[in-house]
Amino acid sequence: QQQVKQSPQSLIVQKGGISIINCAYENTAFDYFPWYQQFPGKGPALLIAIRPDVSEKKEGRFTISFNKSAKQFSLHIMDSQPGDSATYFCAASKKNAGNMLTFGGGTRLMVKP
Amino acid sequence: DTEVTQTPKHLVMGMTNKKSLKCEQHMGHRAMYWYKQKAKKPPELMFVYSYEKLSINESVPSRFSPECPNSSLLNLHLHALQPEDSALYLCASSRDRGSNQPQHFGDGTRLSIL
Numbered sequence: 001q002q003q004v005k006q007s008p009q010s011l012i013v014q015k016g017g018i019s020i021i022n023c024a025y026e027n028t029a030f031d032y033f034p035w036y037q038q039f040p041g042k043g044p045a046l047l048i049a050i051r052p053d054v055s056e057k058k059e060g061r062f063t064i065s066f067n068k069s070a071k072q073f074s075l076h077i078m079d080s081q082p083g084d085s086a087t088y089f090c091a092a093s094k095k096n097a098g099n100m101l102t103f104g105g106g107t108r109l110m111v112k113p
Numbered sequence: 114d115t116e117v118t119q120t121p122k123h124l125v126m127g128m129t130n131k132k133s134l135k136c137e138q139h140m141g142h143r144a145m146y147w148y149k150q151k152a153k154k155p156p157e158l159m160f161v162y163s164y165e166k167l168s169i170n171e172s173v174p175s176r177f178s179p180e181c182p183n184s185s186l187l188n189l190h191l192h193a194l195q196p197e198d199s200a201l202y203l204c205a206s207s208r209d210r211g212s213n214q215p216q217h218f219g220d221g222t223r224l225s226i227l
Contacts, residue, residue: 032213043117043203043218044156051213089155098168098210099144103155 003027004092006104013111019077021107023090026071030092034101035064035075038087047088048075080111116140117219119204125225128194134222136187136204142217144210145187147179148203150221156203162187163210194226 006023013019023033034049050057050064050073057064063076077084090104117138126132136145143164148156161169162181176198178190187204201221207214 034215036218041220043119043205043220045218046215049213049215087153093213095212097212098161098163099207099212099214099216100158100161100169101216106153106155108153 003102004090004104006090006107008107009105010108011110013080013109015080015082015111015113017080017111019075019080019084019109019111021075021088021090021109022072023074023092023104024070024072025092027092027094028071029094029097030102031095032093033064033066033073034091034093035062036089036091036103038089038106040086044089077109080109082111082113085109085111117204117206117217119202119219119222121222122220123223123225125227126191126194127227128196130194131190131192133191134189134202134204134224136189136219137185138206138217139185140206140208140217141184142206142208143184144207144214145181146205146207146216147187147189148205148218150201150203156218160189161210168210191224194224196226199224199226 035047036044037047038044061078066073091101145162147159150156160179180188203221205216205218
C-alpha cells in the first residue's frame, strides 16, 4: 500500500521553466513533509521540508506548496537549470513515530539546455 | 561532500562470501539507519539504531546483520547473499529519533552479487 503517491514519474522541462512535482497522502497523522534530491551515484540530500501549519515554504528557487484539506503537497522549481536534473523524492513522517520516513515513488527530472 | 561516509563505494561479491559495509558520521547523531535502494525506486528502510541499540528491523533476512559498535559507526555484515540483494545500500543519520529530525544520507555502497 503506497501511502505517499508521487507524480509524474518523469518530467522534462526547458531551461528557465518551472518544474512541478506533486505528492498526495492519505494518512492524516503525517506531520512533516521533506523533499529529497538525488543525483546519479549519490545519496538523497534533503532539499526543503514543510510542516502542515504553513501553506508555503520557499528556499531560493525551491518552493513547497501544502494543501492540508486536499492532503497534497508539491515542489516547484523556478528557473529550472540543467544542474537540477536529478531524481526527486517526496516523503512524510508521523509525529512521535520514531522519525520514520515514508517515501513517494520518485520523479526523474531532466532540464534541457 | 556528504557528512555521512560510507565504504566501500562499490562491492562485488559471490553468494558464498562474507563482507561488511561501513558507515561513519561525526555529527554527534544518535540515530542511524540502513536503507536498500533498487534502481528507479525510493529507499526502503532496513534497520534503525537509536543510541547504539537496534530499535527497528523491517523483517530483513538474517543474511544481513547490522552492528553499531559506537555512536559514530554503523556496520552491515553480509553473508550468503542472493542476486536479488544487488542494490545501493544507503546509510543515514539524524540527531535522534525525535519527530521531524532531518535524515542525512551517505552516498551509499553499490553492491553487486554474482
